Every structure is written in C-alpha cells, then in structure tokens.
Amino acid sequence: MSSSSLQLLLITLTTSLLLSNATNDHPNKNLPSSMDRIELETLFKIMETLSSDQDWRVSYPNPCQPGSSWPGIECKYTPMDNHFHVTRLDFGTPPNPSCKNTAKFPSEIFQLPHLESIFVFQCFTEAPTRISVPPNKPLMSRLQQLSFRSNSALIGTIPPQISSLKSLQILTLSQNKLTGEIPVEIFSLSSLVHLDLSYNLLSGAIPLEVGNVRSLVGLDLSYNRLMGQIPSAIGELRILQKLDLSSNSLTGSVPESIQHLQSLVFLALSNNNLRGSFPRGLTGLQNLQYFLMDDNPMFVPLPEELGRLKKLQELRLANSGYSGTIPPSYSQLTNLSTLSLQNNRLSGQIPVGLANLSHIYHLNLSRNFLDGVVPFNSSFLKRLGKNLDLSGNLRLCLSPSAGNSVNVGVGVCGSSKTSSLITPVRKSEAPLKCSILFIVNIALVILTLVYTSFCG
Template sequence: MEISCSSSYSLAFFISLLITTGIAIANSQPVLNSLEQESVYRVLESLNSDIPWRSLFPDDLCSSAPHGVVCGYTTVPTATDDGAVNILELSFGYVSDHNPNPPCNPNSTIHDPFMFSSFPYLRKLFFYNCFTTRPVSLQTFSTLGSSLEELVFIENPSLFGSLTESISNMTSLKRLVITGTNVSGEIPDGFGGLLNLEEATLSRNRFTGIVPENVSNLKNLKILDLSQNGFDGKLPASIGELQNLIKLDLSLNLFSGEFPASMKDLKCLELLDLSYNRFTNSGIPIFLSEMSKLKGLYLSGNELGGVIPDIWENMRGINGIGFSGVGLFGNIPSSIGVFLGNLTYLGLDDNHLSGGVPLELERLAMVNELNLKNNNLSGRLPFSANFVSRVGRKLRVEGNPELCVDVGAIKSFSKVHGSLDELKVCNNRVANSRFTLLHVTSSSISVSRQIPYLVTVFLLVVIM
C-alpha cells in the first residue's frame, strides 16, 4: 500500500470548515439561541471579569462578537427556513495582534464544570496563558461532546488533573494539544480510540507511565510530541504502524531499552527527536537510512555506543544531527560532508571519537554550528579561515588534546575569539623543511650549481 506523506490536514476537513464559517446564504441570518449566548457571557466573565463583556457586545453574538468567538450554520438555510446557527469555536487568551482573542487575567477560572455542555456543536476550544494562578481541573472539560475537533491548552500552569477515559467520547477529535501545564497521570487506553486524531502534542507536563500499545490505532496521526514529561518503559513495537507520522518527539523522558526495529516503517518522518532518555546499547540505528525524508535527527543524551554509520547518502535532506554524549567511538565519516549539503547543525561533542577531522566537513556550506568538543580527535584542523569566520563561536573543538592548528592560521582563527584559541600549534618542522628545500628557485641558486643542488635535495628527501 502506498503511503502519502502529506503535512496538511485532510482536504475534507478544510472544506468542512469553509462550509461552516458562518457566511450567510440567506437574506436574514438566524440569531444565536439564548442558552448559548448566556453561556458565552459566563465563560468570558470567568476568564476576565475586568471587561464589561455584556455592554461591549450586547447584540446577537453571531452578528457581533469578540475575536475568537465563531458561529456557523448547523442547519442549512433554505427558501422557507432560515436555518440555525450555533457556537463552533471558542478561543481565549491574547496571542498576538493577528490573533487578538479575549484576554485572560491572573484570576481566570471556570466556575461551572458544566459550562461547556451548553455548546453541542463546538468544534474548537482553545486556551492560551489563561489558567496561571487559580487551579482549574482538566476534568472540567470532560463534558465536551463528540463534535469537538480541536482541544488546545498552551501555557496554562494551573491546569491540573489527568486524561481520563472520557477522552474516548471525543470521537471527532483531530487535534489534542496540552503543553506547559500541570496535568499528570498516564495516557488512558481510550486515547487509542481517537481514530481521527492527526496531532497529539502533550509536551512539558507531568505525564508518566508508558506509551500504550493501542497507539497503533491512530493511523491518521501526523504529530506525536510527548517531550518533557516522565514517560518511561520501552517504546512499543506498534509505534512503527504510525506510518503517516511527520514528527515524533519523545525527548526528555525516561524511555529505555533499544529503538524498535519497526521504526524503519516511518517513511514519512521529518523530525525524530529521542534525545535525553535512557536508550542503551543499540548504537546509531542503520534503519535510519530508510527514512529519506528526515530533516532533523536528535539522539543526544542516550548511552548508545558504537560508531557513526556510513548511511548519509540516502539522507541528503537532513539539516540537523544531534549525537552529543551518546558514547560514540571511531572516526567521523567523511560522507557527512559529502552528502549532507543542507546540514546547519552537527553535534558530535562529548563522545570518544578519534582520528582526524575530515576535510570534507568544510563542504557543509550551510552549517552554522559544528560541535566536536571533548573527544579524542587528533591531527591538523583542516578548516579554512573563511569557514572558521562563518561558523564563528559555534565552532567548538576544545577538549581534544591532540588536535592542532597551523601557525599561519592562528591570526584568522583568533578573530572569532572562540574555542579555537585553545588549540595547540601543529609541529611543522619536518614538513616545513621539505617544503622549503623543494621550493628553492634559481633566483637564490646560480645556474651552474643547480644540478648538484638538485642531487643534494633528492638525497635529503630520500634520507628523510
């Protein structure tokens, strides 16, 4: 079966939003029912009682409402029926001048846990930086119905509680974002029943437990971000069945074991971040070469061991590689410089890499950060003054005692005032003596003496 790696939501979903934007197609638009009108006022007053919402917006809210309160037709008007309008979207918390949602204040709360049950057709509920002081339970929103397609909480540190099995009632949910909150607990089994889910961002919270096996049911999932929580255990092999994934970010958790071999089936993946977990002894996976669409690959902070595999020919689109502190040894493959022309970041620091720095790394014309510090690299640093000036302070090479720099390049290197100042000067006595002897010209030696001089030079070269 062919996999379509599309980063946009489905065309059908986009068309459905257009149909329900609230554009009147009849001569007179029906008014919002009084229950929903009153419920909107109550929510606004709970979030910011300093603003006189009722006097500022005294009329029908489907005709005149604050930004973020969106109505739409839920019954199509006909020649004899004006149809019906209802609240479809509620977005709170000022984001920017382009998204001036009703602002929340430090005392924002939700007084009535059944407040949102008054919106039977609600498709989107969004809170940005609203619940910052007074505790609000996530269970307050458990009464949301099956029509909901987006549930978003961003930067709400006073939001607490946990995901419960009631999440399975939100059968239309396409986007679930809970980030920067105090929500905790495990992911319930009901999460695997959200078959329409396309994004699950649950980052920077206090979640714990394992990734449930039934996550494989989420065939439409494009974004899975569980970063900066307390998840642990092994990754289930079933994660390889999420073949439409574009972003997989599990960084800064407590995951352990080896990477599941099934991950090779994530052919659409563009970002893979498994950094700062407890994955061990698996090395850099060879199957990464089958992820030809990867742009970001971050495995730092896991004790993986092994060498850097020569897999880069099939990964030419990659622009970021983070392999810091993963226990690597052996040489840096020159193929990184040959094939990864889009690379902007390469982190190989705090490993056990040895050998020379490949000259081919200078071919990374777009790199703006190259970190090789704290390894066992040796020999001459091969970079030109232009390369050093371009990368500047983000060229890190300190902590490699056997790495050196040519004396002629010291002035160019010192201009960046970076870690290059810590390198020792290469010992060029032998190389310079050969170079000098072999480049003496006739201007310094008479023609009559050139033949015996050249013989002498030849003998010296042979002896050395």
C-alpha cells in the same frame, strides 16, 4: 403642480407603503435571527467562568450578530434553523478576552453543539483547576481542535472521556501541570492528526495502543516523566512526520520498527536513557531533516548509515559516549546546517569532506580525542566564526595559514604556545625524549648521594 406629476408622486408613495408592509409581515425573510436561547446561555456561562473583562450579557447580548460580536469568537449562520452558532473560541491573549484569577475549566464547552475549535492560552495561572467532562452525558460535540496550552494551574489527569470527541483532529495539552498516565482511550480517536502532551508531569509507559491512530502526522510527548521502552507499535504510524519523545526516562534501544516511518521529517529522542545500536533500516528514513538524539548513554560507534540520509539539516548526537572515528559519509550530507558531536569519545582526524558542506553554520566537535590538522581553510573558519567549537581536543591543531582566522579552541600546529599540548609526538622522537629524561633522573640521584656523603 401638474396632474401628471401628482399621479407620479401618488404611485411612488403607494409603492413605498406596499414594500414597507411586506417587510413587516416577514421580518426574518432577509435577516437571520440571533442565537438559539440554550446555546446563548451556555456561551454566557463559559464567558463568566473564564473572563471578567466586562459584563458580557450587557455588552454583547447578541454576540454572534454581525457588527456586535466580541473578540475571540467566530460564528456561522445556518439557514436550516435560521440561527447563528458559535464555531470557535479564543481566550488568554489580546485581542481575545483575558482570564480572571479564579478562572476554572469550562466543562460547558462540550455542550456547544457547533463548536469546532477552542484555544486557551495562559489562562489558568492562579487557581488550580482540572479538565472536567460532564458525567453521564453523551458528548454531541463537533470539536475538531482542543488546545489548552501554557496553563500552570491546570492540574490532575487527562480524563479518558475525551475519547468521546470523535471528530477531534488536534489535541494540544502542552505546558501545563497534568499528571498520571496517558489514557489508552485517546488512541481510539481515529480522526486524530496531531497529539501534543509535551511539557507536563505525565508518567508511566507510552501505551502500546499508540499504533492504532494511523491518521497521526504529529506526536509530541516530550518533557514528561515517561518510562519504559519505545513501543514497536510506533512503526504503525506510517504517515507520521514529527515524533518527539525527548526529555523523558525512556530505556532500551530504538525499535527496529522505526524504519517504517518513511514520512518522518523530525525525530527527537534526546535526553533519555536509550542505548545500544541503531536500527538496521535507519537509511529508509529518506525524508528525515532533523535528527536529535544527544544525551543518551549509547556507547557505540557513530553509525555510518546516517550519512545516507541526504535531506538531513540538523544532526545532534552530543554527550552520548560515541566512539571511533567520524564517518567520512557525513561529508555527503550536503543539506546539513548543524552538526553537534561534542563530549563523546571520538578519535582520529576530522574528515576532509566536512569542509565542503556549504550550508553548515553550526559545528561542534569539542571535548573528544580528535587529532591531526584541522582540514578547514580560513574562509570556512571565518564563515562559522563562534559557531565552530573544536576545543578540548588536545592533539588537534590548525594549519599556520588558517591559524589567525578565528579562535576555535585549538592552537596552531608547532607553535611554542601549544606544541606541548597539541603537536602529535612523532615515533622517532619518543625514544630520544625518554633517554634524555632517564639521564637527567640518574644525574639527580648521583648528586643527591654526593651531597649526603659530603654533609655526613
């Protein structure tokens, strides 16, 4: 080996040793350390409370380290303290950790200082458990999303202490078995964007304070046992896009203040005890696409104003005692895909313009008192097929040209099979039929008298 080659080798070895010593002297210079010890212990307690998939302490001693993190967890590295912190947890469905039969609500989630989101789905299904918040401890949580959904064993009331989660934006507690009244304190969460308490056993009235959460975009209180009137304060939620109060026991009329919800896209009030006239300013809801209000004892004429809501795609007003004719203005709802008016007291003819609704695919006008000739041609009837129901309107019939297209629950005008039920009686024919019946009845009486006299 030449002297120059030997010198080059010595230089290379020396450089490697120097770099090695520098790395050992500063082990954390380029690589972040693991989690904070207290935060790590809190995380293990949560896992042991919920899941028994494996021994989490043994399998994942450093759950946030890249390459060794467990499913259902997200972490972020903070340079300020040189630690990883848990920011999101998911439980209940694969690939996330499943929950054991004895799983309990983990109150420790409120002690993870950097946790932003937790989602628990179909986790508490066996052992009854309640939402619990650590007593007498200020919540320093950064939680923005809290979602416990489809937990059939999650019972009890919603603790008012949840209002201490000042960063909360999304609160979802749907499809559980929660009881009691909605805590007023929830409506002090000024950052709340979406509140979903649907499919529970909540009772009492909708709190008047609901109007305080001006940031709300979605409010779903459907499928509970709520009573009383819809508070007029609901009109304060000026950026609300979804309002679902269906399937409760709400009474009274729809408040006039609802006209202020001009950002509303989805409005569901079905299956309550609402009655009376619609708000006069209903036409202000120009962004409304879905209006579901079937199964209410309204007993008023169909509001003509609904025909001015040009963006409507679904209009459901079935089984509510509506009377009068179907307003011709409904023919102007060119975006309509579903119109359900069945089981009311509607009379008169079907507006001809409904045949021009090119987007409609579901039309139900059954079980009313409609009459006349159905104004739909064969191509319209074939396009809707089984999604068109006109049955139960005894004085309604199809034109002969469209009669053989599809079965929509009515017969062809003038056919022998259906004329006694469907063909309207002309005024000129009514006296003739009455005269014939009178003569037949007289003849039967005379024959009876003659037969009695002869046999006597």
